[in-house]
Amino acid sequence: MQIKQHINKTTLTNKLLGWFQVCLMLSAIPGSMVSAQDGLGNAELILEYRREVSMVSGQDNTMRLKIFADGRVSVHYPAFMRRAGEHQSSLTAGELNRLMASMYASGMADFEPETAENNIKRLSRGSTDSGRLRLIRTDQDITHIRIASDNGMHEFAFSGLRGKSSQFPQLQALADLSLAVEQLDRLMRETSAP
Amino acid sequence: MNGWHVTRLRIQLWLPALLVLGSALMTTTVSAGVFLSSSDGDAASITHVSGYQGSNQELVVNFCIDPASESRQSADIAAQNVTIVWNALQDEGANLSTGFNNNIPPNRFDFESVLLHEMGHCLGLAHINLASESDLSGANLNYTQAQTGPNGVFDINAGPDFVIGSADDIRGDDINRNWFRIIDNNPFVAGDMFDRRSYSVDLADLPGNDVFAANADRSVGTLLGVFATEAVMQQGTRPDEAQRTLAADDVASLRLGMAGFDELQGTADDYSVRINYTGVAENCDVQLLIAGDDFAFCRVAIANDVTPNHSVIVTDSQQFGPAQIQIASTSEVNWFFNSQMLEPPPADPGPTGSWFNPSRNGEGWVIEVLNETTAGFYWFSYPPVGGDGQQLWLISVGEINGNTYTFDNVRIASGAVFGAGFDPADIVREFWGTLEFVFSDNDTAVVSYAGPPEFGSDSYNIQRFVRLDREAETAVLPAGISGSWFDPQTNGEGWVIEVISATQVVIYWFTFDENGNQAWNGGVADIVGNTLVLPDSRDSMGAAFGDDFDSNDIQRRDFGSLTFVFDDCNSGSLTFNTVRGNGVRDIQRITNLRGFSCEDFSAQ
Incomplete structure (x- = not known):
């Protein structure tokens, strides 16, 4: 299963790389870059990451990152944040390839939140013994992911990724996902940098 | 103490005390x-x-x-x-x-x-x-x-x-x-x-x-x-x-x-x-x-x-x-970031006030909560059978730990004489023993003590009989004048003032008799402007300490008049005209009670 997944990811990554070789050629002519991007406005969405701020209610409470197959990056920050608004950037083919390879390597496209939660419950079971310490982290954000996979878009939501991954470092899938999401957070910040 | 407790306090103290208690119980939340x-x-x-x-x-x-x-x-x-x-x-x-x-x-x-x-x-x-x-x-x-x-x-x-x-x-x-x-x-x-x-x-x-x-x-x-x-x-x-x-x-x-x-x-x-x-x-x-x-x-x-x-x-x-x-x-x-700072509410005065055991009517404890960790008390009572003098008071400052107030160093003093001959150098202060209050709530507690052999050890259920009113709106004096006062020239005697309403205070005077034995008197004074007028301070004698105590033994007498005039929150004077003599004391505050604030007032 793992071998098959690896092959599938590699295939997908190669497909994406092909797309970006085209993009790269277009972007070599600065004047045509914008129109090329405009022309690729319907490019395939290959990854969407949303972070829902659970403490905020009654208004838009979600940061959003969209990455398209053509390298276009779209970022949205809600009004209460310093970076509020829509931001755009573009990844080179190489950057996109590396980023997506990293995402697939993290297991994001196969992540099953139910499995992770069951593992957390299993590990937590001992901590409910009398007197045993357990850590609680409140008001955790909800991470939403949609990522292209061989079976279409793999989509899931997971509450408290940061807290749970630091609390249960032995859960490799959670740690890997958390690191991958940190990369996406960085990309959002870079895209929205003044 | 209850020469005045039985008469005026029963009528004048219990009523406001109960009213304050009642309003506390009515503070409802959900x-x-x-x-x-x-x-x-x-x-x-x-x-x-x-x-x-x-x-x-x-x-x-x-x-x-x-x-x-x-x-x-x-x-x-x-x-x-x-x-x-x-x-x-x-x-x-x-x-x-x-x-x-x-x-x-x-x-x-x-x-x-x-x-x-x-x-x-x-x-x-x-x-x-x-x-x-x-x-x-x-x-x-x-x-x-x-x-x-x-x-x-x-x-x-x-x-x-x-x-x-x-x-x-x-x-x-x-x-x-x-x-x-x-x-x-x-x-x-x-x-x-x-x-x-x-x-x-x-x-x-x-x-x-x-x-x-x-x-x-x-x-x-x-x-x-x-x-x-x-x-x-x-x-x-x-x-x-x-x-x-x-x-x-x-x-x-x-x-x-x-x-x-x-x-x-x-x-x-x-x-x-x-x-x-x-x-x-x-x-x-x-x-x-x-x-x-x-x-x-x-x-x-x-x-x-x-x-x-x-x-x-x-x-x-x-x-x-x-x-x-x-x-x-x-x-x-x-x-x-809000820049409007809230006014901190006054701290809970806790058990500050006067306490007694109803079956031992005539002795009592005055408790002063000073801060979150410290409290003081006075115990006014009588000497053990065969002891010197006719009255007794003990004093200590101790630690607060939750509902338990512990006093490891209860002191007893003697030696000075009342009135003009009072000399602080005559006072001998000795370790007496230990005492502990365990409060069930703001109105009931158990007091336990262990003194020298002639005093022994015991414990009593006690209840509050004086609750101070920190909201009292007197014409001039703030409730914050409540606390202990002394005259540095007669260091070793002192007065406790407890404002209980807009018009009344309870006063205790812990001092000595003409033979250097302990003595105390007190009563309920009227507030008139910046003055406290107690025309009939009383003292009690005849009872004994501990198991030998019997309320029926107590004889009460008029001790004399006390008039306090306050210049501000920390100084004033006392003029006294008593059976043991007359005089004037320049008094200063010695304790500030937790939960009471005293803003300066203009003497009128």
């Missing part, structure tokens, strides 16, 4: 809540504040701003206000304000409101609504907090009233976690008892036709005719919205925990909680860090099931460290 430890285990689990071990005590939670924090100065007022609000533990009614009703600019989030919520978590409280931990979204988050039942999913149906979180929600096999008031399941209505006799998580205890526990969500409030009110522990805050005071539900939740392991209010394992804000510091129980891009959270360790269904927050574990509130950096979120 309803239900959820605890952190119920999240993964028993729905009825209660989480207690750090340091709780099952005994009656004041638990102090040290709270500070992490030195590594951004915006430390901006956050300082918010941290102080949050401390005041949680310490006051009062339901302030409508606690939501928006638009022109608050000082928050549009699109900004109120840092103080968010901090108030997170502090609730770090005190052990959980969300009253399903919130984000349920993995639900949108309005469904507002359903009452619960665990999934056997079907493994949350059953959510707003019921006939279409209001989410209300008493008619149809929740299938969901297991309720929200403590509700048994009598009416109304989280916005006042009650006066916060324990398992009044609150439950068991849906079988719901009143009438209610089918699920209601939560203190604003929509539920509107449904019940309570507007602009929501529990602070409801997850979710909005831009341009201030929620800087507690709702009934928040108060009730913490008070429910304060009923202790036995979940019964008024028993020996009850506790109180006091947050002690120490500014920018390290090594406190709850640390505020402003950094990063997580909007806000509390991270706290809990020792599970210390006793069945009861967990306790742990803030000193090597594994997890202190509790931490983390709030996003100002470079990430448009915070609004």
